[in-house]
Amino acid sequence: MKEQITGKRFLWVTVLNLIITFVEIIGGLFSGSLALLSDAFHNLGDSLSIMLGFFAQLIGKRPETERQTYGYRRAEILSALLNALFLIIVSAFLLIEAIKRFSRPSTIDGPVMLTVAVIGLLANLISALLLHKGSKGSLNIKATYLHILSDSLSSVGVIIGAIIVTIWHIDWIDPLLTIAVAIFICFEAWPIIKQTVTILMQASPKLDYDSIKQDIVNIEDVNSVHHVHAWMIDEHRIIFSAHINVCDLPISQVEPIYIKIETLLKDKYDIGHVTIQAEVGRGIDETLFNTPADKNEDQ
Incomplete structure (x- = not known):
């Protein structure tokens, strides 16, 4: 504290x-x-x-x-x-x-x-x-x-x-x-x-991102994780955002997935502020940190 x-x-x-x-x-x-x-x-x-x-x-x-x-x-x-x-x-x-x-x-x-x-x-x-x-x-x-x-x-x-x-x-x-x-x-x-x-400079905090990805994918109905960003507001508070690919579900069934991810990240990785965007097929083949903007720049 x-x-x-x-x-x-x-x-x-x-x-x-x-x-x-x-x-x-x-x-x-x-x-x-x-x-x-x-x-x-x-x-x-x-x-x-x-x-x-x-x-x-x-x-x-x-x-x-x-x-x-x-x-x-x-x-x-x-x-x-x-x-x-x-x-x-x-x-x-x-x-x-x-x-x-x-x-x-x-x-x-x-x-x-x-x-x-x-x-x-x-x-x-x-x-x-x-x-x-x-x-x-x-x-x-x-x-x-x-x-x-x-x-x-x-x-x-x-x-x-x-x-x-x-x-x-x-x-x-x-x-x-x-x-x-x-x-x-x-x-x-x-x-x-x-x-x-x-x-x-909003450099990424020291986190095990491969482990985070695996833990999130292990949640039921989550197929993939991409477009991940993590930074720190101060030396205590980590901000985390990511896109997840889920099955074609109504919003009422996606919200419990959000709660599971937020709880996981807070309890296991001490991440206090989480923003998740759910998608079905968009970006499913992207790597953890490779965003659509990055792909366009490479081309």
């Missing part, structure tokens, strides 16, 4: 991120730490993405309308895509600045860096806990949650780096940690981008 995140939780996470941002900007300026300054701007982006995610969730709850017959569920998919893209952009910025810092090393105040990093870690952990459950059932919340999680891991890295800087005065550890965090962020964001683009 999809877990919804309340407005109160979003508000607390946003406030915590704004506080972290302010503290890390001040700490980064005073300590000279690129990792802290980069994480500060990352947290600022998190605050914006959290608000975007919350409003997307509200929009996604709106009912279907004449202009939006499938509702607004893809608002959350768009939000997840934007959040993940922002993560990639931030990572690129971090990588560039870290590489520059290697060629222009600067002295870093380890104790200040350490104190600020600990504060940031505690606030990020609280935010991550607030969003954890919702991240399991929504790409939108997952993208926001990954923002927070990446910041938490970044804070851990900064803490380790601050200890090294304080004890051994190895200042180049700061840009090295920045590069490591940037790579981690890209690694976590890429699957979200891939999945959201797949949904927006």
Whole structure:
């Protein structure tokens, strides 16, 4: 079941991120730490993405309308895509600045860096806990949650780096940690981008179509299945349509067949929205995905 995140939780996470941002900007300026300054701007982006995610969730709850017959569920998919893209952009910025810092090393105040990093870690952990459950059932919340999680891991890295800087005065550890965090962020964001683009491009979900065809044909009076289309509105709802060839029956006898197919697809394949068109002889020789339009184009 999809877990919804309340407005109160979003508000607390946003406030915590704004506080972290302010503290890390001040700490980064005073300590000279690129990792802290980069994480500060990352947290600022998190605050914006959290608000975007919350409003997307509200929009996604709106009912279907004449202009939006499938509702607004893809608002959350768009939000997840934007959040993940922002993560990639931030990572690129971090990588560039870290590489520059290697060629222009600067002295870093380890104790200040350490104190600020600990504060940031505690606030990020609280935010991550607030969003954890919702991240399991929504790409939108997952993208926001990954923002927070990446910041938490970044804070851990900064803490380790601050200890090294304080004890051994190895200042180049700061840009090295920045590069490591940037790579981690890209690694976590890429699957979200891939999945959201797949949904927006209406690519077919991973289903056993041969098994679906066989199960439908095994229903009494169904002779064949063709003109199949399947896509996803969001990461939870699959839309399925198909033409079936049946015996020459009155509509009153075809309707129970529709019900059997809908029940089969919902119970066995978790397909929530099914549209079936019954035919007697039309298209009976077509393959599962080969439509009449496809045949005309081939000719």
